[in-house]
Structure formats: C-alpha cells, structure tokens
Amino acid sequence: MSDLEHTVDRQASGLDAFLAEVAEMLGQASLLTGAACAPYEIDVAHCRGKAAAVVFPRDTHSVSVLMRLAVRHRIRLVAQGNRSGLVGGAVTDNSGKQVIVSLTRMRQVREIDPLNRTVIVEAGALLSQLNRTLESHSLYFPIDIGSDPAIGGLIGANAGGSRLLKHGDVRHNLLGIEVVLADDDGTVVQLLAPLRKNNTGLDLKQLFVGTGGAFGIITAATLELKRIDQSTQSVFVALPDHGTALEVLQAFEHQFGDLLCAFEVISDAALAITLRNFPTLRHPFGQSSASCYALIEIASSMPGLHSLFAQRTEQVLEELYESGRVHDAVLGNSSSFWPLRDNLPLAIAKEGIPLSFDVAFSRSRLVAFRDQAAQWLQREHPLLQLYDFGHFADGGCHLIVLVPHAHIAQYGIAKVVAVRSGIYKLVSENGGCFSAEHGVGPVNAAYYSKYTAPEVQKISRAMQYLMDPQAVLGRYRYT
Ligand SMILES: Cc1cc2nc3c(=O)[nH]c(=O)nc-3n(C[C@H](O)[C@H](O)[C@H](O)COP(=O)(O)OP(=O)(O)OC[C@H]3O[C@@H](n4cnc5c(N)ncnc54)[C@H](O)[C@@H]3O)c2cc1C
Numbered sequence: 298m299s300d301l302e303h304t305v306d307r308q309a310s311g312l313d314a315f316l317a318e319v320a321e322m323l324g325q326a327s328l329l330t331g332a333a334c335a336p337y338e339i340d341v342a343h344c345r346g347k348a349a350a351v352v353f354p355r356d357t358h359s360v361s362v363l364m365r366l367a368v369r370h371r372i373r374l375v376a377q378g379n380r381s382g383l384v385g386g387a388v389t390d391n392s393g394k395q396v397i398v399s400l401t402r403m404r405q406v407r408e409i410d411p412l413n414r415t416v417i418v419e420a421g422a423l424l425s426q427l428n429r430t431l432e433s434h435s436l437y438f439p440i441d442i443g444s445d446p447a448i449g450g451l452i453g454a455n456a457g458g459s460r461l462l463k464h465g466d467v468r469h470n471l472l473g474i475e476v477v478l479a480d481d482d483g484t485v486v487q488l489l490a491p492l493r494k495n496n497t498g499l500d501l502k503q504l505f506v507g508t509g510g511a512f513g514i515i516t517a518a519t520l521e522l523k524r525i526d527q528s529t530q531s532v533f534v535a536l537p538d539h540g541t542a543l544e545v546l547q548a549f550e551h552q553f554g555d556l557l558c559a560f561e562v563i564s565d566a567a568l569a570i571t572l573r574n575f576p577t578l579r580h581p582f583g584q585s586s587a588s589c590y591a592l593i594e595i596a597s598s599m600p601g602l603h604s605l606f607a608q609r610t611e612q613v614l615e616e617l618y619e620s621g622r623v624h625d626a627v628l629g630n631s632s633s634f635w636p637l638r639d640n641l642p643l644a645i646a647k648e649g650i651p652l653s654f655d656v657a658f659s660r661s662r663l664v665a666f667r668d669q670a671a672q673w674l675q676r677e678h679p680l681l682q683l684y685d686f687g688h689f690a691d692g693g694c695h696l697i698v699l700v701p702h703a704h705i706a707q708y709g710i711a712k713v714v715a716v717r718s719g720i721y722k723l724v725s726e727n728g729g730c731f732s733a734e735h736g737v738g739p740v741n742a743a744y745y746s747k748y749t750a751p752e753v754q755k756i757s758r759a760m761q762y763l764m765d766p767q768a769v770l771g772r773y774r775y776t
Contacts, residue, residue: 311370312349312394318366319352327353327402337377337388337397341444342653344385344740348375351397357475357516361483363398364514367769368481374398375772376510378450379423383653384738386509386772387450398514400449406430407517414522415472415491420449420515436522439464441559443639449515455507457734459638462690463558463596464523466734467506473519474502476512479765489519504760509736511771512764526558528602530595530610531631534617535587535624539564539664542591544622546660546690549593552613556606559594560690561638567645567684567697571637574644578636581627591689592634638686645684645697650705652716654696656724657733663692666727670696670720678716680704693733696720721748738772745775 320328329337329351339345349372354360367374373395377387389395400421407417411434418427425445428437440451442458450456452474457466464470473489488502504512536542542562549557565585572578581590595606610628617623645651658666667685674683680701687695698716700708708716721731721744731744746754757775768774 312372315366315370315372315396316350318370319350319363322362322366323352323354323359327355327359329353334397337380337399340380340382340385340388342383342385342740344388344738346389346395347391347393348389348397349394351377351399353399353402355402357403357477357485360398360403360477360514360516361485364477364479364483364769365481367396368479368483368767371767371769372396373769373771374514376400376449376453376514376770378421378447378453379445381444381446382450382454382509382738383655383735384509384732384740386453386736386738388772390739390772400447400516403516409434409436410491411436413491414524415519416522417473417489417491417517417519418448419517420447420452422448424448424451431522432525435525437525438520439470439523440467443642448518448520449510452506452515452518453509454734454736457688457691457693459559459561459635459688460594461688461693462560463555468503470521471502471506471518472521474505474515475517476502476505477514477516479513479767479770485516486513489517491519493521504764507736509738509771509773511761511773511775513770524598526596526598527600528597528606529631530603530606530628531634532593532610532614532626532628533581533634534591534593534614534626535582536562536589536591537621537624538588539667541622542589542689543660543664545591545593545617548613548617548622549595552609553595553606556595556597557593557690558596559592560688561592561686562589562689563592563638563641563686564589564684566682567641567686568637570648570684571641571644574647575636575640578640581629581634581637582625587624592638594631641684641686642695642697645699649682649699649701650708652698652700652713654694654698654717654720654724654731655733655735656694656696656729656731658692658694658724658727658729660690660692662727662729663689663694666723666729667694667696669723669727673719673723674698674716677719678712680707681716691733692729717744742773745773 337351403419403421441460478484682699684697687693
C-alpha cells in the first residue's frame with residue numbers, strides 16, 4: 298500500500314479521528330505512535346505486528362473512555378500485559394490499524410486484606426512486584442511460572458505453572474474482577490467482592506479468564522492468597538524412562554498427599570541442551586545418567602516440617618531405588634534445581650527455531666503420546682530434534698521440536714505446518730488438548746477451528762457477538 302493509500306485508508310477507518318480524540322481526552326502523553334511503538338509490537342515468542350498506536354491508560358475511567366472511542370470509531374484494541382504470552386495474543390496484526398492498550402501504568406495494589414488472605418490489584422501490576430509487596434504479610438499469589446507476567450495477562454491466559462498440582466491455575470485463585478466492556482458506554486463491571494463463596498447467579502468473571510482479552514479489558518482483580526511456604530524439600534531424581542516417572546509420582550503422592558506441590562519431568566536431551574547453553578549451571582549428577590529426570594517439590598506453609606520431609610523423602614527414594622525405579626537422587630532446596638527447568642526454553646531457542654507444543658492429557662495417555670511423537674518425528678522428520686519437559690503431574694507436556702540452525706533452509710512454511718499438523722493429530726488421537734496453558738491466539742488459531750467441538754465454537758461465536766458486536770477487541774475472533 299502506498300503512503301497516500303495508507304493515509305486515505307486511515308481516514309476512512311476513523312483511525313486518525315480516534316487517535317486525535319484519545320490524545321484530547323487522555324492526554325498526548327498517554328499515546329505512542331510510529332517508531333516509538335516498536336518495543337510493544339513484539340512479544341517474547343517473537344510474534345510481531347505493526348500497531349497504529351500504543352495507549353497507556355492510567356486508570357479504569359481512562360480504559361472506559363478508550364473503549365467508548367474504539368466502539369464509536371470501530372478500532373480494534375489489543376490488551377497487553379508483559380508480552381510473555383506464547384500464542385501471539387498481545388501483539389497486533391500487521392495492518393497498522395489496530396491499537397495496543399498497555400496496562401503498564403495501572404500497577405497499583407489497591408487493598409491488601411491479610412485476615413481474608415486477599416488482595417485487590419490493578420491489571421498491569423507484575424506478579425513479581427505483587428509478591429514483593431505481599432512478602433511482609435507472609436503471603437503470595439501461588440502461580441509460579443518462569444516469566445514475570447502482569448495480572449491481566451495471567452488472567453487473559455489463565456496461566457498454570459509449576460505448582461498447579463497443589464494450588465490450581467489462575468481460575469482457581471481468582472475471586473473477583475473489574476472489567477471494561479466493549480459497548481457504547483465503555484461500561485465498567487465491578488465484581489471485586491473478596492468472597493470465596495458466591496452462588497448468586499452466573500459467575501461472569503469466568504468469561505474473561507483464559508479468553509485472551511476477547512470479551513473485555515480487565516482493569517483490576519481480587520486474588521486469593523496463600524501463606525508463604527515455611528517447610529520445603531526439593532529432590533532431583535534420575536529415572537530409567539518416562540513410564541517409570543508416573544510410578545514415582547504415585548509413590549510421592551502416596552507418601553505426601555496434597556503437600557506434593559511440583560513434579561516436573563525433563564528428558565535427558567532437554568537437560569543436556571540447557572547445560573550446553575548455560576555453562577554456569579551444573580548437572581545435579583555430574584553427567585548424563587538417565588533417560589529422564591524429575592524435579593519434585595514438597596512444601597507446606599506450616600513451619601518445622603523440614604526434617605520430616607527429608608526423612609520421608611529418603612525413605613520413599615530408598616524403596617524406589619531398591620526396586621530399580623530410581624537410578625539416583627539428590628536432595629536440595631528449590632533454588633538448586635529450578636534454574637535448570639526455567640532456562641530450558643531459552644537454551645533450546647539458541648540452537649535453532651523451536652516449534653513449541655503446549656499439550657495436555659490424562660496422566661495415563663501422556664507417555665504413549667510422548668513415545669508416538671518421538672517415533673513419528675524420527676521417521677518423518679529425521680533432521681529435527683525433540684526436547685520434552687513439563688508439568689507431568691498435571692498431564693502437561695511442553696514438547697519442543699527444534700529445527701537446528703543447519704536445517705532451517707529445508708524447513709519452509711509447508712514443512713513446519715506438516716510437523717504441527719502431525720503432532721496435533723497424535724495429541725487428538727490420545728484424547729489430549731492442543732493448548733494446555735497458553736490459550737488460543739494467532740499462533741494456534743487454525744487448530745482451534747480443527748479440534749474444538751463445533752457446538753463449542755458456535756456458542757463461543759454467539760458469546761463474542763453478544764459481548765463485542767463491533768469486533769473491537771482482541772486478536773482472536775471465534776469465527
Ligand atoms: C519463560 C516462560 C515461561 C512460561 N511458563 C509458563 C507456565 O509455566 N505456565 C503458563 O501457563 N504460562 C507460562 N508462560 C506463558 C506466559 O508467561 C503466560 O501466558 C502469562 O500469563 C502471560 O502474561 P503477560 O502479562 O505477559 O500477558 P501478555 O502476553 O501481555 O498477554 C497474554 C494475553 O492476555 C491478554 N491480556 C493481557 N492483559 C489483559 C487485560 N488487562 N485484559 C484482558 N486481556 C488481557 C492479551 O491480549 C493476550 O491475549 C511462560 C512464558 C515464558 C516466556
């Protein structure tokens with residue numbers, strides 16, 4: 298499109314009028330255009346778009362004004378947290394007509410209630426910032442992930458993380474929400490009451506959880522908090538194979554019940570590539586010693602349990618070792634092992650182009666899927682490398698298929714699509730889902746259409762039309 302055509306197009310779309318009104322009503326300082334938008338146009342997964350502008354509302358009223366203007370001028374708004382989402386949902390498309398709404402100026406912690414163990418916090422606050430603020434109350438928000446998301450982004454993605462086994466995902470820890478709707482008035486819906494029980498009708502807040510900003514822009518949330526763990530025990534275990542990992546999981550669940558808070562499995566190949574690319578990290582056993590490993594954590598907010606945890610861990614490990622289900626194990630604290638797990642995706646990306654799959658199964662199908670995927674890749678795509686790790690206890694598997702630097706030229710778009718389709722077919726055949734934690738966005742939209750039940754698609758479409766009839770919200774339309 299030529300510059301002239303672009304200008305005519307912008308005027309026709311009402312974009313210039315929209316931006317002028319935003320500047321007038323929210324102040325020029327709340328608006329970026331042109332090259333200044335660049336840092337906000339790309340996310341952590343390198344999804345990139347071209348935005349017409351980035352707007353930084355300071356409060357809920359500003360978001361409401363913005364929404365009113367967007368509806369009037371039919372401008373698409375894309376809510377943005379800390380851009381750590383992995384499905385491209387927080388960046389615009391390439392049209393140069395969509396506008397990013399960055400919540401970075403809305404980071405206030407509005408109210409902490411230590412007695413009720415709740416906090417009301419604005420959507421742009423970062424998880425790390427919130428947890429630092431809560432520390433003096435011995436409280437924290439128990440979603441534990443390797444990135445540093447904003448609260449709005451956590452809700453938009455319904456993040457899970459490494460301690461989902463014990464604490465559940467965001468949905469399970471969310472008590473309330475404040476959200477701005479895409480209607481003529483930019484209606485603000487306040488559902489922030491810090492209630493654990495409320496059966497007075499439709500639980501409307503759930504509509505905004507895990508739906509990537511498609512139904513409204515979240516401005517604040519009420520979160521249920523947990524007491525900071527006082528007794529913890531971590532252990533890194535070498536295992537003969539992935540199947541045995543499930544037996545070890547059962548043994549730990551049997552011994553520790555709901556005190557078991559994390560059970561991550563990492564393949565030997567995934568651990569090796571991490572150590573190769575992060576030379577300051579150390580192999581817990583000195584060298585490769587197994588087909589896969591489990592990082593296990595037991596935790597309680599009750600003080601004084603550490604020696605009991607250590608004693609019972611040794612006891613269960615001894616039994617597992619005797620029966621050949623564990624090759625080796627080292628006990629440590631959480632900071633000794635988690636860097637190995639958290640740096641894994643970054644390490645893999647250093648050696649080529651990673652094709653990531655965030656999939657989930659019933660525990661009983663997890664290993665079958667993993668083995669079938671490995672065999673299929675070896676047969677159909679021998680140049681590619683497979684790295685798998687994930688929240689095993691939740692049935693979660695992060696599978697990364699790496700196109701090594703040396704073979705990138707051979708892997709054009711058609712072959713990449715063939716790899717994705719082949720893996721997702723196996724996911725479906727094993728009763729799994731194509732997006733376990735990361736949601737639906739431009740990166741995996743094609744598989745939503747293919748693998749989501751038609752009746753669910755129909756209802757989602759109708760809901761989206763009801764909530765956003767002018768199509769002014771989010772990257773994804775449930776079309
Ligand atoms: C190293 C690494 C490790 C990760 N580990 C995990 C993990 O273990 N588990 C997991 O679940 N995820 C994980 N993630 C993914 C990511 O961190 C989460 O999806 C997170 O919730 C995204 O938060 P964000 O603030 O960066 O959101 P963004 O990426 O900015 O946005 C995510 C989505 O939410 C929408 N959104 C943002 N703010 C709002 C708002 N105010 N109102 C409405 N919609 C909004 C966006 O439009 C977008 O669709 C990981 C990412 C990285 C880089």
